Amino acid sequence: MNLPRIITLTTDFGLGHYVGQLKGVISGRCPRATVIDLTHDIEPQNITQAAWVLMTSVEYFPPGTIHVVVVDPGVGTDRRALAVKTPGGILMGPDNGVLWPAMSRGGNWLAREITTAFGPDTSRTFHGRDLFAPAAARLADGGDPTGLGPPVLNPVRLELPTPRRREDRLVGQVLFADRFGNLVTNLDRVIVAALLAGRPAAVHLADGRTVPLVGAYAEVAAGTLCALFGSAGYLEIAVSGGDARRGLDLAPGDRPEVGIGPAPGEGGR
Amino acid sequence: MNLPRIITLTTDFGLGHYVGQLKGVISGRCPRATVIDLTHDIEPQNITQAAWVLMTSVEYFPPGTIHVVVVDPGVGTDRRALAVKTPGGILMGPDNGVLWPAMSRGGNWLAREITTAFGPDTSRTFHGRDLFAPAAARLADGGDPTGLGPPVLNPVRLELPTPRRREDRLVGQVLFADRFGNLVTNLDRVIVAALLAGRPAAVHLADGRTVPLVGAYAEVAAGTLCALFGSAGYLEIAVSGGDARRGLDLAPGDRPEVGIGPAPGEGGR
Amino acid sequence: MNLPRIITLTTDFGLGHYVGQLKGVISGRCPRATVIDLTHDIEPQNITQAAWVLMTSVEYFPPGTIHVVVVDPGVGTDRRALAVKTPGGILMGPDNGVLWPAMSRGGNWLAREITTAFGPDTSRTFHGRDLFAPAAARLADGGDPTGLGPPVLNPVRLELPTPRRREDRLVGQVLFADRFGNLVTNLDRVIVAALLAGRPAAVHLADGRTVPLVGAYAEVAAGTLCALFGSAGYLEIAVSGGDARRGLDLAPGDRPEVGIGPAPGEGGR
Numbered sequence: 001m002n003l004p005r006i007i008t009l010t011t012d013f014g015l016g017h018y019v020g021q022l023k024g025v026i027s028g029r030c031p032r033a034t035v036i037d038l039t040h041d042i043e044p045q046n047i048t049q050a051a052w053v054l055m056t057s058v059e060y061f062p063p064g065t066i067h068v069v070v071v072d073p074g075v076g077t078d079r080r081a082l083a084v085k086t087p088g089g090i091l092m093g094p095d096n097g098v099l100w101p102a103m104s105r106g107g108n109w110l111a112r113e114i115t116t117a118f119g120p121d122t123s124r125t126f127h128g129r130d131l132f133a134p135a136a137a138r139l140a141d142g143g144d145p146t147g148l149g150p151p152v153l154n155p156v157r158l159e160l161p162t163p164r165r166r167e168d169r170l171v172g173q174v175l176f177a178d179r180f181g182n183l184v185t186n187l188d189r190v191i192v193a194a195l196l197a198g199r200p201a202a203v204h205l206a207d208g209r210t211v212p213l214v215g216a217y218a219e220v221a222a223g224t225l226c227a228l229f230g231s232a233g234y235l236e237i238a239v240s241g242g243d244a245r246r247g248l249d250l251a252p253g254d255r256p257e258v259g260i261g262p263a264p265g266e267g268g269r
Numbered sequence: 270m271n272l273p274r275i276i277t278l279t280t281d282f283g284l285g286h287y288v289g290q291l292k293g294v295i296s297g298r299c300p301r302a303t304v305i306d307l308t309h310d311i312e313p314q315n316i317t318q319a320a321w322v323l324m325t326s327v328e329y330f331p332p333g334t335i336h337v338v339v340v341d342p343g344v345g346t347d348r349r350a351l352a353v354k355t356p357g358g359i360l361m362g363p364d365n366g367v368l369w370p371a372m373s374r375g376g377n378w379l380a381r382e383i384t385t386a387f388g389p390d391t392s393r394t395f396h397g398r399d400l401f402a403p404a405a406a407r408l409a410d411g412g413d414p415t416g417l418g419p420p421v422l423n424p425v426r427l428e429l430p431t432p433r434r435r436e437d438r439l440v441g442q443v444l445f446a447d448r449f450g451n452l453v454t455n456l457d458r459v460i461v462a463a464l465l466a467g468r469p470a471a472v473h474l475a476d477g478r479t480v481p482l483v484g485a486y487a488e489v490a491a492g493t494l495c496a497l498f499g500s501a502g503y504l505e506i507a508v509s510g511g512d513a514r515r516g517l518d519l520a521p522g523d524r525p526e527v528g529i530g531p532a533p534g535e536g537g538r
Numbered sequence: 539m540n541l542p543r544i545i546t547l548t549t550d551f552g553l554g555h556y557v558g559q560l561k562g563v564i565s566g567r568c569p570r571a572t573v574i575d576l577t578h579d580i581e582p583q584n585i586t587q588a589a590w591v592l593m594t595s596v597e598y599f600p601p602g603t604i605h606v607v608v609v610d611p612g613v614g615t616d617r618r619a620l621a622v623k624t625p626g627g628i629l630m631g632p633d634n635g636v637l638w639p640a641m642s643r644g645g646n647w648l649a650r651e652i653t654t655a656f657g658p659d660t661s662r663t664f665h666g667r668d669l670f671a672p673a674a675a676r677l678a679d680g681g682d683p684t685g686l687g688p689p690v691l692n693p694v695r696l697e698l699p700t701p702r703r704r705e706d707r708l709v710g711q712v713l714f715a716d717r718f719g720n721l722v723t724n725l726d727r728v729i730v731a732a733l734l735a736g737r738p739a740a741v742h743l744a745d746g747r748t749v750p751l752v753g754a755y756a757e758v759a760a761g762t763l764c765a766l767f768g769s770a771g772y773l774e775i776a777v778s779g780g781d782a783r784r785g786l787d788l789a790p791g792d793r794p795e796v797g798i799g800p801a802p803g804e805g806g807r
Contacts, residue, residue: 014310296599
């Protein structure tokens with residue numbers, strides 16, 4: 001019997017003791033579970049970032065892994081809590097859209113609302129510890145999502161913005177900045193490669209600048225603004241050895257457009 | 270045989286390699302132990318914060334868990350090192366009071382000084398790695414605190430401040446700020462509920478302001494100063510989506526009074 | 539059969555999801571492995587700091603532990619990836635010198651280049667996840683470094699600076715600042731003790747100041763500049779309860795000299 005026993009955690013809790021308490025609850029209810037921190041460094045309440053991190057990380061974990069996301073501005077309100085079975089694993093989190101990109105990318109899904117009560121004293125402010133942790137431990141211990149509550153057919157859907165074609169370019173936008181200050185966009189390497197069909201590329205920023213598309217940071221001098229496909233396969237705007245948020249004068253939450261297309265040919269002008 | 274095999278760590282070491290070395294020592298001496306980081310983000314040398322985190326977290330771990338606290342301004346002096354058996358688990362840490370609130374809350378306790386030497390080269394500056402880690406590993410491996418050293422009957426007692434009654438209000442104070450800037454007080458939900466007896470509450474800050482008591486951050490607009498009972502059951506002063514330290518103009522270490530009582534009735538004035 | 543099943547990670551990835559993905563890859567390929575974060579808080583691309591952390595930490599882990607270091611400014615270029623067998627454990631990382639101090643300190647070593655491909659889609663920017671993680675998992679699962687690729691006889695050698703004798707002093711230098719702002723030097727306690735031969739010591743900073751050598755922070759008043767031997771046995775310049783970088787007005791990357799010698803005798807002058 002090869003039960004799923006890995007639980008990943010994705011939160012905006014940072015380094016405090018909240019994550020530790022959550023792990024205590026899991027360890028008490030399912031000592032065999034291996035808990036892996038996916039990240040606790042999501043920007044506070046940034047559902048888009050958490051959704052993207054989950055969507056692009058599921059494939060690196062064994063199927064059957066239980067992925068718990070607690071980025072939840074609506075905690076304490078009557079938003080539902082979900083457990084969703086997908087081919088890549090079980091996704092758990094608030095019904096605020098954060099699970100949707102991973103659900104819809106993964107193909108078919110079956111969602112349940114978590115209505116089981118796990119203790120007499122469910123705090124209104126810490127569903128991670130008092131609701132999601134015990135529910136995840138139950139699943140890690142061999143339980144099935146069907147036992148957690150009734151089916152949900154209309155989960156909140158958070159669609160990440162889709163790039164659009166504009167003349168010979170593909171135009172996407174920045175989704176969020178990672179902790180290094182790299183600006184992660186929605187421009188997917190596979191789609192871009194199809195567009196370019198082998199031609200060299202140019203990356204166009206919203207302010208009119210063109211930056212080089214490189215294969216590695218080491219290809220450009222320190223401090224240089226450049227673009228490269230990150231480890232998840234999405235185009236990132238970066239400053240080699242620096243912070244692209246500052247390089248582009250971005251305010252928090254700014255999500256400027258980024259375009260990519262074939263570089264002007266040598267015969268151009 | 271169901272030995273305690275969970276060890277939690279609460280330190281002010283932050284993200285450096287000190288925690289990793291400590292885990293290496295444990296893994297070498299008791300590979301079966303599961304180590305859980307409760308937090309390493311205690312404000313440097315803030316014994317009150319560490320004591321509070323330990324006191325409010327023990328209940329979320331299985332009985333028999335070994336809780337190690339290394340927040341230790343006096344390391345290298347002759348302060349004692351303690352291992353304390355309590356109904357909720359074994360508590361280990363310096364004899365500076367940091368264990369006391371959890372000890373006294375948990376009922377009966379039996380304390381030992383750790384006098385066993387665990388190696389020829391005990392560093393004077395890293396008791397976490399060279400003393401507490403091997404001692405915790407020995408207990409996780411089935412050892413008993415009685416083997417670590419002589420009994421201690423007079424541990425240092427750190428009493429957290431107690432709220433006082435003033436007219437119809439309960440007046441407590443801020444204990445520390447968490448990493449979000451929420452100000453955690455010593456006002457306990459159960460005691461406040463008894464005082465209010467169902468009446469609506471008003472929260473009074475030291476500067477005369479009254480802030481609303483809410484059930485969830487989502488109930489107030491972003492940037493609004495409010496009060497709510499946190500996940501440990503204590504009243505917190507918070508700014509929805511912001512930092513209450515700045516909202517109250519606090520200097521580090523400031524611990525202003527906070528009062529709570531029945532809101533003035535509609536027929537009042 | 540007692541296979542090495544501990545894998546440590548030392549990176550400059552910080553708190554993001556990159557570390558989590560790397561652990562996902564390991565858990566899928568070797569569920570029995572225990573992964574310990576040595577640190578992810580290496581200053582970005584600071585090879586010297588990572589080399590020092592590895593060198594001084596190996597001894598705290600069981601022999602056979604697999605130590606993976608990913609601090610890799612040259613990722614995406616054609617620098618080699620190494621797996622090195624040493625008496626203390628297996629060291630894995632880029633061939634940029636980061637493994638060398640631990641290799642040379644540990645005595646004999648046998649290095650292999652990792653040329654095995656571990657998947658069709660090796661990203662050019664995340665060797666930690668796509669190359670080192672699967673290679674480490676294979677070794678943790680009982681594999682041998684010889685299966686990873688051809689021998690390497692000429693690894694890049696990063697020599698940490700060596701202290702020099704100047705008159706009656708030993709003169710070393712700051713290697714890096716840790717997260718507390720303590721300045722870690724290359725002055726080793728054992729060598730200094732031989733020099734002093736029991737005489738009291740004086741520590742000389744590059745700006746001419748002399749600071750006291752103490753045994754514990756608690757021996758000096760808060761805010762006082764002092765020197766003490768850290769938990770790894772190297773002299774550190776520190777400000778009790780403060781940040782020595784600011785106390786010495788250092789810019790990032792500054793590595794000033796530090797001297798230590800016998801204090802002027804009472805009969806002096």
